[in-house]
Amino acid sequence: VQHMPRKFKVSVSGCETDCGASGIHDLGLIATEKNGQKGFIVNGGGGTGGIPIAAVRLLDFVVEENVPAVLESLIRLHQRYSNRINRNAARIKFLIKRFGEEKFRTLFEEEFERMRILPQRPWTPLDWRDPDESPEPVSPGGVVSQHDGRSAVVVNPSLGLFTSEQMEALADIAEQNGAEEFRITRDQNFIFMGLPRDAAEAVKKAVRALGFGVEERPGDVANVIACPGTTTCRIGITNSQNFGHELASLALDYEAKPEVSLMISGCQNGCGLHHVADFGFRGMGKKIDGRNAPHYQIYVGGNPRNLGDIGLSGPIVVARYAPEALNILMREYAENRKEGESVRQWSEQLGKQGLSDVLAQVLEKATADTENIYLDWGEREVYEPPAPAKSECAATFAVDDLLMDLADDSLIGFDRALFGEQSEEGRIFGHEGIYYAARRLLVRQGDVREDLSHDEILHTVRGSYADNPQVLAALDKVIEAENTAANGGGNGALGSFREALAVWIDTAADLMEKPFEKSLFDASALEDSSGSVMDMIRNQQRGA
Incomplete structure (x- = not known):
């Protein structure tokens, strides 16, 4: 796997709540049970980035012993068919785009049958249990009762940010209260794992004293995720972190959907997972009257746990007015949704034009003489887009x-x-x-x-x-x-x-x-018989 065309992301969810977000990974495994036997649902080919594609269902059920064959099958398809010239198109999701869902599923099934009958490394059986609750629509927060009789506490640092001193203090709290593990999560939270039941309240009080949130009820802690953006990322286009801080108050106590998710990416690569949020924002630069200004494209109705639920792309708004745009959208959803209608269902009913109509008053504000329109959030200098830079997509290949x-x-x-x-x-x-x-x-x-x-x-x-x-x-x-x-x-x-x-x-x-003999080099293969490559070789032959 050292020379796969590009990276290969795997998620594992321990139950059908699918906290691992299998829909946006190259391979997603969801623990399940069928006819009294434990195993996994297998989804594959998902990804966000510039071209978001939801994963497809590859297998409705597979026993745990066959998981290595599943992984090997997908990797072999990746090796065999993915693009090795353009790394921007070298993910499993592009094979789905290339072959179509049915053909890709057939290719996987054929490869899986090949790998399944071959010897694999010895498999260590997993520890399984019989759940006593049904899958939940969202990941639990606050104090969570573990199935082993101990407790976990989910801590919400704003946008996942903390200082080294705060990290040391969190470690002290974990040790002092008998935590077995201290984890970070994909949604920029911390979890104290394996706490004695009677220690949970002390942990809550201590982490709140550090300035971190711990949920008491859905919606009393903002569910906002943002990538670093221009604060540290060389390919960031907007300051997504400062923008995330501006949005945090809008996510609190939202009665229409208490666990509403807001996600922000500072560029098209989608590290902030804007495609799969209830309301997502993708940073970009656009010109107004010939001058660069920071903007955000809005995405509505995404859900990483439902296959196919990539957010509906909406209008592009000036960064300065993006909080106002979000406030309008959330108000419209709260006031005009039908009973039981999700954010996605509501947005699909409106459609792209409907979303634009809802935000018409914001879109009309994008005029050259608007105050601060050329400033990004948290910045004092007039906005300038970053110089072009290569991401990991453009790594060299041997x-x-x-x-x-x-x-x-x-x-x-x-x-x-x-x-x-x-x-x-x-x-x-x-x-x-x-x-x-x-x-x-x-x-x-x-x-x-x-x-x-x-x-x-x-x-x-x-x-x-x-x-x-x-x-x-x-x-x-x-x-x-x-x-x-x-x-x-x-x-x-x-x-x-x-x-x-x-x-x-x-x-x-x-x-x-063995040392290469230059006389054997086939210059015609490079279509460069008189160009720079051959000049270099001739100079080496002359000892230049």
């Missing part, structure tokens, strides 16, 4: 390192198949190993094309290494062994194929370690 790992993985997969007496799977892994080792040899000569078929790759290798008897002999032997195994040669033939594959992979690896 092609040969990937091919080396994939070739080795094919050999390991072959061994797993042989151990599990899965002959056909072994031949498939062997076929892949031949391909990856051959591609390494072409990369050595500057040929990084990815559109060549298996046969074209081998044909090109033969031509490129016609004067290297070691390469040709290893290639001939592995192809002969593959053909023999495919024609019913039995377990002995499979063993010979495996050994020939190992020799072929080692031959490629050995050659890759």
